[in-house]
Amino acid sequence: MKIDGIHHRSISIRENDPHTVWIIDQRHLPHHLIWEPLRTAEETAIAIEEMHVRGAPMIGVTAAYGLYLAALQIGDASDFDRHLMAKAEMLNATRPTAVNLKWAIEQQLLCLESGGTNAEKTARLLANAHKLADEDAETCRMIGVHGLELIKEISRKKNGAVVNILTHCNAGWLACVDYGTATSPMYQAFDAGIPIHVWVDETRPRNQGARLTAFELGQHGIPHTVIVDNAGGHLMQHGQVDICFVGSDRTTVTGDVANKIGTYLKALAAKDNGVPFYVALPGSTFDWNMRDGVKEIPIETRNPKEVTWMDGKTADGRIEDVLLTPETSPAINYGFDVTPARLVTGLITERGICGANEREILSLWPEFGPKA
Amino acid sequence: MKIDGIHHRSISIRENDPHTVWIIDQRHLPHHLIWEPLRTAEETAIAIEEMHVRGAPMIGVTAAYGLYLAALQIGDASDFDRHLMAKAEMLNATRPTAVNLKWAIEQQLLCLESGGTNAEKTARLLANAHKLADEDAETCRMIGVHGLELIKEISRKKNGAVVNILTHCNAGWLACVDYGTATSPMYQAFDAGIPIHVWVDETRPRNQGARLTAFELGQHGIPHTVIVDNAGGHLMQHGQVDICFVGSDRTTVTGDVANKIGTYLKALAAKDNGVPFYVALPGSTFDWNMRDGVKEIPIETRNPKEVTWMDGKTADGRIEDVLLTPETSPAINYGFDVTPARLVTGLITERGICGANEREILSLWPEFGPKA
Numbered sequence: 001m002k003i004d005g006i007h008h009r010s011i012s013i014r015e016n017d018p019h020t021v022w023i024i025d026q027r028h029l030p031h032h033l034i035w036e037p038l039r040t041a042e043e044t045a046i047a048i049e050e051m052h053v054r055g056a057p058m059i060g061v062t063a064a065y066g067l068y069l070a071a072l073q074i075g076d077a078s079d080f081d082r083h084l085m086a087k088a089e090m091l092n093a094t095r096p097t098a099v100n101l102k103w104a105i106e107q108q109l110l111c112l113e114s115g116g117t118n119a120e121k122t123a124r125l126l127a128n129a130h131k132l133a134d135e136d137a138e139t140c141r142m143i144g145v146h147g148l149e150l151i152k153e154i155s156r157k158k159n160g161a162v163v164n165i166l167t168h169c170n171a172g173w174l175a176c177v178d179y180g181t182a183t184s185p186m187y188q189a190f191d192a193g194i195p196i197h198v199w200v201d202e203t204r205p206r207n208q209g210a211r212l213t214a215f216e217l218g219q220h221g222i223p224h225t226v227i228v229d230n231a232g233g234h235l236m237q238h239g240q241v242d243i244c245f246v247g248s249d250r251t252t253v254t255g256d257v258a259n260k261i262g263t264y265l266k267a268l269a270a271k272d273n274g275v276p277f278y279v280a281l282p283g284s285t286f287d288w289n290m291r292d293g294v295k296e297i298p299i300e301t302r303n304p305k306e307v308t309w310m311d312g313k314t315a316d317g318r319i320e321d322v323l324l325t326p327e328t329s330p331a332i333n334y335g336f337d338v339t340p341a342r343l344v345t346g347l348i349t350e351r352g353i354c355g356a357n358e359r360e361i362l363s364l365w366p367e368f369g370p371k372a
Numbered sequence: 373m374k375i376d377g378i379h380h381r382s383i384s385i386r387e388n389d390p391h392t393v394w395i396i397d398q399r400h401l402p403h404h405l406i407w408e409p410l411r412t413a414e415e416t417a418i419a420i421e422e423m424h425v426r427g428a429p430m431i432g433v434t435a436a437y438g439l440y441l442a443a444l445q446i447g448d449a450s451d452f453d454r455h456l457m458a459k460a461e462m463l464n465a466t467r468p469t470a471v472n473l474k475w476a477i478e479q480q481l482l483c484l485e486s487g488g489t490n491a492e493k494t495a496r497l498l499a500n501a502h503k504l505a506d507e508d509a510e511t512c513r514m515i516g517v518h519g520l521e522l523i524k525e526i527s528r529k530k531n532g533a534v535v536n537i538l539t540h541c542n543a544g545w546l547a548c549v550d551y552g553t554a555t556s557p558m559y560q561a562f563d564a565g566i567p568i569h570v571w572v573d574e575t576r577p578r579n580q581g582a583r584l585t586a587f588e589l590g591q592h593g594i595p596h597t598v599i600v601d602n603a604g605g606h607l608m609q610h611g612q613v614d615i616c617f618v619g620s621d622r623t624t625v626t627g628d629v630a631n632k633i634g635t636y637l638k639a640l641a642a643k644d645n646g647v648p649f650y651v652a653l654p655g656s657t658f659d660w661n662m663r664d665g666v667k668e669i670p671i672e673t674r675n676p677k678e679v680t681w682m683d684g685k686t687a688d689g690r691i692e693d694v695l696l697t698p699e700t701s702p703a704i705n706y707g708f709d710v711t712p713a714r715l716v717t718g719l720i721t722e723r724g725i726c727g728a729n730e731r732e733i734l735s736l737w738p739e740f741g742p743k744a
Binding site: 314330 | 586597
């Protein structure tokens with residue numbers, strides 16, 4: 001990922017200070033780029049819960065580093081494992097929908113199994129957090145390698161005319177360690193010289209599209225246009241969308257996808273207009289125990305103020321938070337919705353592209369299939 | 373319609389000043405209720421184009437009064453008809469999608485046909501504007517009478533449990549002279565003591581739901597909850613919506629409906645979840661010459677700043693306009709989309725409820741059918 005032409009990762013530890021994890025406090029984008037230091041598990045939990053960072057892969061990796069910070073806090077104290085488990089529980093409670101969070105924490109807790117001193121465990125937690133971050137970057141890169149083929153094919157069919165891609169929310173590098181999931185094919189297509197243009201759903205209530213995806217694409221130089229969430233159906237009716245790429249926060253083994261609220265509406269419009277609708281996701285978002293996404297995936301409700309208030313930058317450069325509704329009107333704020341597998345053309349994973357159904361998913365992840 | 377418990381119409385001439393037409397400048401709602409005087413056709417055109425007033429019926433009636441104001445401006449000058457036609461053309465150009473605008477202006481121009489002095493024509497233009505306003509109020513009342521039956525039926529089936537209604541944009545009394553179209557059944561149900569609750573789509577980019585519908589319902593005491601436009605599909609998947617009521621800006625003779633951008637997405641979700649989707653509309657929104665709404669209805673594109681900027685009230689009571697996107701990200705702003713008739717359960721009109729198809733529409737409006 002590039003910011004002002006320089007390559008960064010969304011989360012990192014700097015060489016001169018091994019006790020601090022750096023993230024971008026994404027709440028201030030696109031108007032201000034603020035790097036935030038995390039020094040405790042509690043700061044990490046706040047950063048996840050209050051969405052300084054968001055996006056399934058990024059949440060997972062941040063929580064993993066948070067457990068390393070927890071280990072530093074515990075230091076030489078006795079009962080290391082018990083203390084760490086408590087911090088893990090606190091981190092796990094921050095966001096209920098994203099399955100990566102639980103997954104990454106579980107991966108970290110495996111570091112306790114081989115025992116040893118507090119220092120040894122702490123070193124393993126750090127190494128494993130780095131490993132998860134590296135793996136996530138590589139996973140996203142591979143999602144791009146596979147997704148690129150879909151864009152290439154459309155570009156060929158259109159004889160090189162601009163490929164119009166619609167995306168919802170931010171499944172970009174800000175949501176991951178690098179590259180992004182839904183955006184990874186876009187970056188690779190652009191870097192390969194294929195003309196593309198991206199319709200960026202603003203993605204109310206938190207406007208991750210208008211704030212983050214637009215920022216990312218702009219920094220990379222990719223042509224894009226911000227639209228309200230209401231506009232995608234109209235564009236698809238009029239042949240202005242060639243393909244949709246979105247991310248996933250949790251995916252059932254049957255191919256149902258929980259993603260940012262409103263994804264389902266775009267999938268319906270894509271289906272109604274014959275537009276391919278692809279979900280880009282790392283294998284870590286699969287929930288191998290769930291079969292009916294609409295019924296089973298817990299959907300987080302968030303603070304209604306995210307609906308009734310909006311912040312942005314005034315013409316003279318001040319950041320202001322403004323009320324949009326009558327003072328007395330209540331609001332409700334669902335974070336996600338579930339897109340049933342029947343509306344999903346395919347899943348783009350680090351292991352390749354497959355249909356949104358159990359057979360094809362398990363053909364890529366046979367280790368989770370029925371025992372032979 | 374009630375504001376602070378007192379009955380008002382959205383547009384009126386006050387007894388003590390026959391040369392001024394009063395509207396609510398809706399851009400300041402819900403935070404400030406500002407009555408605006410219109411004294412010329414040009415002020416009227418600005419009020420329509422810049423959306424001090426909006427909504428198909430209200431636009432039509434406002435333009436009708438605008439032609440009366442034009443007549444006052446012309447006064448004793450010669451070439452009355454030619455001058456008036458020029459003002460009519462100016463008013464007609466303000467909003468391309470709403471067919472009521474054209475219709476109301478045509479109704480007014482018929483006043484010229486019987487000739488007479490400038491003063492006689494002016495008096496006829498005033499009387500006819502009042503007539504159009506009265507007819508609109510009565511039309512909306514009758515839409516409520518018919519739509520009420522749908523709510524009563526659901527209430528019966530639910531044994532009196534709260535009926536949950538979803539609406540998009542503002543097809544309320546602010547969009548009409550009184551009662552509203554989509555809201556008219558809600559007001560009548562509430563006044564009849566039927567327990568209802570309304571999900572109010574905020575309706576980006578101009579937030580007519582969050583600003584206007586929430587204001588209207590709140591003033592009338594109707595329980596409601598504001599949601600982002602992305603949330604309706606999730607609510608329908610989970611049985612939280614019993615029926616949808618929306619308005620229409622133009623309706624083809626085949627039943628396709630042009631309404632605020634995003635209506636199509638809600639209609640798709642309603643279809644997918646078996647939720648009845650009704651469009652409430654006065655007969656004046658029918659375009660008897662159009663058969664394919666998606667192909668034929670012109671869709672207005674508006675200033676992209678409506679997408680990239682948002683205004684609201686700060687915690688200390690100032691109105692501020694804030695930028696939501698990166699400075700360099702372009703946006704596009706479609707005002708409407710078209711919902712194909714196949715997604716519409718029925719049309720609620722002043723003449724009764726009918727299916728969204730040519731046969732049933734013409735059974736209510738036989739005068740526009742094939743000559744016997």
